[in-house]
Amino acid sequence: MTDRALLFTALAALALTAAGAAGGWVAGLAGLPLPWLIGSLAASALIVGLGGHRLPAGFRYPEPLRLSFIAVIGLMIGAQVTPDLATRLPGLAVSLAALAVFTLAAFAASYAVFRGLGGYDRVTAFYCATPGGLYESIMLGEAAGADIRQLTLQQFLRIILVVTLLPLGITLIEGMPVGSSAGVTGAPPGAEVTPWGLASTLAAGAVGLIAARRLRLPAGQLLGPLLAAAALNLTGFGPVALPAELVIAAQIVVGASLGARFLGVTGRMLGRAAGLGLVSVGVMLAMAGGAAMALSGVTGKPVDVLLISFAPGGVTEMSLVALSLGASPAIVTLHHLFRIGLTVVIISVASKLKIPR
Structure with a gap:
């Protein structure tokens, strides 16, 4: 690529990023979930x-x-793995075991929607159907030969639909706004940033990246920093601290880069993806609701808290919904990290074994 082409590419990327920042600001004013992303x-x-x-x-x-x-996103997720979460693990064995079964069942049901109803090829349907691990699904799916535009559409539609429909549904049931609709923001990851905390966090992220590359971990640029941040917290060298501005910048850049993948997407493709997304998310939320009702009597936890814990949405938004209901965001976060982790393991093994072909 010539210097002139490199310059034009850099300017185009800068323009898209600036537009992404503006879009995030507008989405925040509109009260949308995950506004910057x-x-x-x-x-x-x-x-x-x-x-x-x-x-x-x-x-x-x-x-x-x-x-x-x-x-940076990996560090943000890993920052949520705290000693408090670790101490709660033994008491959540039943719900986590049920969540493992739910994850497999939801994956299979969603695959049936995209393969049978949508007519997607097997590889694209497989990675579109994942009930978690958005970034890993996109990266591994692209490497496996999935249609990246369809895959990106379906994965983001899953997040958008869950974090929009679930709070709305609970709002109707509870009679009060929850999550983003309630204006709940929560403390940003960098609320108490110190020079030592920031330095140790960035150092942990660098170590995690290097280790992940040497170990050839799948989606290592996310998983490596995630594990490093979790280790930093659990060993007492934390807490992991990130300035809120850095987390916002990460969401803007990742959102702009994925939006750039929509080059060539038609309105017809978007409409079809939205229809399939509604069916897929509807099926998974119905399954989550059934599991929540069945587990409530066994675990003693409220149905709505279990539903939030099982819903295949984003960690941040589901934690905000839990906070607005007076539930423990730590419990909800642990369930979502477990679901995402299990999903990543499944698709990583499948990627290694080239399944589906």
Whole structure:
């Protein structure tokens, strides 16, 4: 690539990122869930959809920039693995075991929707159907030969639909707004950032990246920092601390980079994906509701708390919903980390074994 082409690519990436920041700001004003991520994705996708022909030929969002901020997302998730979560683990054996069964069943049911109803090829249907692990599903699915535009659409539609429909449903049941609709923000990850905390967090992220690369971990740019941050917290060298601005920047960059993948997506493709997403999410939420009702009598936990813990949505938004209901965000977070971790293990093994072919 010539210097001129590199310059145009850099300027295009900068423009998409700036548009993503603006989209995130607007989404935040509108009270949407995951505003910086979803708003950035929507703005970037809109630009490439309407003006993709003006982008440099063969344009791709700069990979090093994207991977760097995916590492920040890994640190953010790993920061939620605290000693408090570890002490609660023995008492959650029943619900976690049920969650493992639910994850497998939801995966299979969603696969049937995309393969049978949607007619997607087996590889694309498999990675579209994952009930968690958005970034890992996209990265491993792309490497396995899945249709990246369909896969990106379906994975983000899963998050969007769950974090929109579930709080709305609970709001109707409870008679009061919950989650993002209630204006709950929670303490940002960097609320008590200290120089030592920030330095140790960034150092842990660098160590995690290097270790993941040497061990050839799947989705290592996310999993390595995640495990390093968790280790930092659990060994007492934490707490992991990230400035809120860095976490926001990571969501903007990741959203803009994924929005850029929508280059060439048609309105017909989007409509079809949304329809399939509604069916898939509807089936998984119905299964989560059934599991929550069955487990409530056994565990003594409220049905709505268990439903939030099982719902295949984002960790952050589900924790906000739990907070607004007076439930323990730590318990909800642990269930979501377990579901995501199990899903990542499943698709990582499948990727190694080249399943499905």
